[in-house]
Amino acid sequence: MNRLGLLGLLCAAMLGCWEPGDALTCFDKQYAYKGRCCNRCQPGERLVSECNKTEDSVCARCESGHYQPSWTKEKHCAPHDICEGNAGLIVKMQGNTTHNTLCQCRAGTHCTDISCQTCVENQPCQLGSGFVAAKAVERLSSPCEPCTEGTFSNVSSKTEPCHPWTSCEEKGLVVKVKGTNSSDVIC
Known part of the structure; x- marks a missing residue:
């Protein structure tokens, strides 16, 4: 077959695959x-x-x-996603026709991984650490965080946050003993 015949065959094959909507x-x-x-x-x-x-x-x-x-x-x-109660999940926001249902773990539990298909019970936060609700909601592994300067936690708890030190100045007193991450100031 000559070159012109091959070119014609190629063009015909290409035209057969082309539809007007493509462009x-x-x-x-x-x-x-x-x-x-x-x-x-x-x-x-x-x-x-x-x-x-x-x-x-x-x-x-x-x-x-x-x-x-x-x-x-x-x-x-x-x-919609189903918030499986047996997995420890509850509905955070009910879905509608434009949004999926949002699930979260029950209070006192947190997600086992980033997909948050199941929840596990929180371990108690140790002295000097407090429960951070936002971390539990954000699906991070542990909702405990060390108390920062100016705050303390003197209990082991699954729900208690770090509390601010007492303000001796507001009471018209002076600090006798400085606070730590696990104890309040003594005025």
């Missing part, structure tokens, strides 16, 4: 489908049917227990 540029809330720009479904909705020459995309609200957080051409909404 179409659509807005960000649209997508290309069969040579047209179809509208994406808004957050909280899923695609029921694609657009055609006479009709626009058809969308429907996500069914109960499902959500879609962004503009989409997906035909299914994602199911």
